[in-house]
Amino acid sequence: MSKKQKKMLIRIIAASVLLILLNLLKLPEAASAAGYFIAYLVIGYDILRKAWKGILNRRPFDECFLMAVATLGAIALAIYEKSGDYNEAVAVMLFYQIGEFFQSYAVGKSRRNITELMDIRPDYANIETDGTLEQIDPDEVEIGSVIVVQPGEKVPIDGIVTEGSSTLNTSALTGESVPRACGVGDEIISGCINLTGVLKIRTTKEFGESTVSKILELVENASSLKSRSEEFISRFARVYTPAVVYSAVALAVLPPLARMLTGLPAGWNDWIYRALTFLVISCPCALVISIPLSFFAGIGGASHEGILIKGSNYLETLSKVRTVVFDKTGTLTKGVFEVSGIHHSPMEDAELLEYAALAECASSHPISRSLQRAYGKEIERNRVSEIEETGGEGVRAVVDGHRVAAGNEKLMKRLGITPIDCRSTGTIIHVAIDGAYAGHIVISDLEKPGVKEALAALRNAGVNRLVMLTGDAEKVASRVAEDLGIDEYHAELLPGDKVSLVEKLLAERSSERDKLAFVGDGINDAPVLSRADIGIAMGAMGSDAAIEAADIVLMDDDPMKIAKGVRISRKCIRIVYENIVFALAVKFGCLIMGALGIANMWAAIFADVGVMVIAVLNAIRALRVKNL
Amino acid sequence: MKKTYKIEVDCANCANLMEDTAGKVAGVASVTVNFMTQKMIVTFEEGQDPKTVMKEVLKACKKVEPDCEIEL
Numbered sequence: 001m002s003k004k005q006k007k008m009l010i011r012i013i014a015a016s017v018l019l020i021l022l023n024l025l026k027l028p029e030a031a032s033a034a035g036y037f038i039a040y041l042v043i044g045y046d047i048l049r050k051a052w053k054g055i056l057n058r059r060p061f062d063e064c065f066l067m068a069v070a071t072l073g074a075i076a077l078a079i080y081e082k083s084g085d086y087n088e089a090v091a092v093m094l095f096y097q098i099g100e101f102f103q104s105y106a107v108g109k110s111r112r113n114i115t116e117l118m119d120i121r122p123d124y125a126n127i128e129t130d131g132t133l134e135q136i137d138p139d140e141v142e143i144g145s146v147i148v149v150q151p152g153e154k155v156p157i158d159g160i161v162t163e164g165s166s167t168l169n170t171s172a173l174t175g176e177s178v179p180r181a182c183g184v185g186d187e188i189i190s191g192c193i194n195l196t197g198v199l200k201i202r203t204t205k206e207f208g209e210s211t212v213s214k215i216l217e218l219v220e221n222a223s224s225l226k227s228r229s230e231e232f233i234s235r236f237a238r239v240y241t242p243a244v245v246y247s248a249v250a251l252a253v254l255p256p257l258a259r260m261l262t263g264l265p266a267g268w269n270d271w272i273y274r275a276l277t278f279l280v281i282s283c284p285c286a287l288v289i290s291i292p293l294s295f296f297a298g299i300g301g302a303s304h305e306g307i308l309i310k311g312s313n314y315l316e317t318l319s320k321v322r323t324v325v326f327d328k329t330g331t332l333t334k335g336v337f338e339v340s341g342i343h344h345s346p347m348e349d350a351e352l353l354e355y356a357a358l359a360e361c362a363s364s365h366p367i368s369r370s371l372q373r374a375y376g377k378e379i380e381r382n383r384v385s386e387i388e389e390t391g392g393e394g395v396r397a398v399v400d401g402h403r404v405a406a407g408n409e410k411l412m413k414r415l416g417i418t419p420i421d422c423r424s425t426g427t428i429i430h431v432a433i434d435g436a437y438a439g440h441i442v443i444s445d446l447e448k449p450g451v452k453e454a455l456a457a458l459r460n461a462g463v464n465r466l467v468m469l470t471g472d473a474e475k476v477a478s479r480v481a482e483d484l485g486i487d488e489y490h491a492e493l494l495p496g497d498k499v500s501l502v503e504k505l506l507a508e509r510s511s512e513r514d515k516l517a518f519v520g521d522g523i524n525d526a527p528v529l530s531r532a533d534i535g536i537a538m539g540a541m542g543s544d545a546a547i548e549a550a551d552i553v554l555m556d557d558d559p560m561k562i563a564k565g566v567r568i569s570r571k572c573i574r575i576v577y578e579n580i581v582f583a584l585a586v587k588f589g590c591l592i593m594g595a596l597g598i599a600n601m602w603a604a605i606f607a608d609v610g611v612m613v614i615a616v617l618n619a620i621r622a623l624r625v626k627n628l
Numbered sequence: 629m630k631k632t633y634k635i636e637v638d639c640a641n642c643a644n645l646m647e648d649t650a651g652k653v654a655g656v657a658s659v660t661v662n663f664m665t666q667k668m669i670v671t672f673e674e675g676q677d678p679k680t681v682m683k684e685v686l687k688a689c690k691k692v693e694p695d696c697e698i699e700l
Binding site for chain 2: 103293
């Protein structure tokens, strides 16, 4: 509790005690009036002060000003009517302050809870100098320095292990609870917690560029991108208060005048009282507070599960996703290809593989990398020249003086070479050397475990169209799509085709409200990620490009997280709507009853504070996403 | 140019008011107030000095919400 809050609590308690005593003791009228006056000042002096400032700044719709008018009005009526009952005015002020107090306490508490969930910021880095460890600010560590991470400590900066082996707890980053083993030569990512052994790490990035900094920045700024519901509420709040105030003025003046004209007694007291009741309900705070709080809690809960959502607006869009488009490689399949066969080669298999691997040496495409892996030896770059890569086709290069072309059927046909078809399913890399067909290499990719369940879960979560896009061959695509139960697939696409296909799918939707999400590995599908309503990058731990391009980042590559993200967003949006509807219903109900003279000021203040308390408690529910 | 400032504001509606007000100050291209993280993200117009602009922003914000604070 902050100092401000403690002071407020003391004032609330003092005023409550005073109010109860005044009601229990039967003091003479003057003493009792003085008592009420003191209680009123104790609880409301700052409101009065702010109301005064509001007048000076010509802001008639300031909530403090309105509260001051309502309570002072009630006191004036009590004096005029000689009732000696000032309970109402003091109580309204008291409950208003209790509401404010609760709001600031609850918001502060949930803010802390949520930041604690994301508490991955390392405080120091250990540097070894002359055999002793020194703790320094991670900001001061230069690239290439060697840092020491002891068991139980957080890895402060991204780097490569140079000494030692250990297991890492990555749960703060990925939500994954199974520790990950690491040893010499492994890249390791900041934000993980070292569990068992001492590690020496050569840093590859500055602290500000490290994963942990990127993630923190992302999460901290996430709720700044406002959702449509937030925009709606702040627009609403702008109109609501003036509207209520004007109707209060109308309520105070028009009915009595009308009654006077028709010869009835004017009843000014009654109508002014009803108008004051209006002012009590005029504060839109309950509504305004609960919306960003819900989003903040939802985003916080999601990031604890390894789902980073870059803004409230994306959380809102995610909840409306009806179509999910997947990139196949690296998303539905492991993206780890293995050479499963070499056919029709006039030369030794190993030699063909060597040519292909060398030709592809400059490419970072998963297929190229798997060829290089299968080749198994050091790639001597100086044997390769004139590398020319054509997206969606393959690579041409000169290796040891031979012109080598390695790629799919399209490439072969363009070069005027007739490739020999393959009967096995998988990605086929045809190789031509010096313009003559030299056989093909079959590479197959494995489906990720759990993809099938994840897709079923997505369907359960309300997604009704699953689409797969791939640059891979028709045959491979159809097999994967059938295996996984995907509705439609498009194969043999060039990178540019993916964008136009996503645009086509966007145009095909029955309504603008049904959103389309694209899921990719974030490495070479940045244009598609940004074209879709919402771009989701998977397995992005450590990939800056993916974090940059996507709207939602899944830290590990568990496909189940997509469905979980959708469910989290649905829950959060449901809470937001519940709060909007509930708060509006109670406020308008109260306004109507107040106008009719059924609800008095007590009811109004209870409605105001009660709605806020319930809305805030409801908003905090968005944080609980563990079992979704 | 975009800069982030730490702010102190007690109620969500006041944060909205601050956002509205700050957005109207000369030299400010756009502004977002994040009530939950208590941050104000200001994009300045080309060629404006953030320091002088922020002074005006603070002054304007104090008018709508006397209790607010912006760490400059």
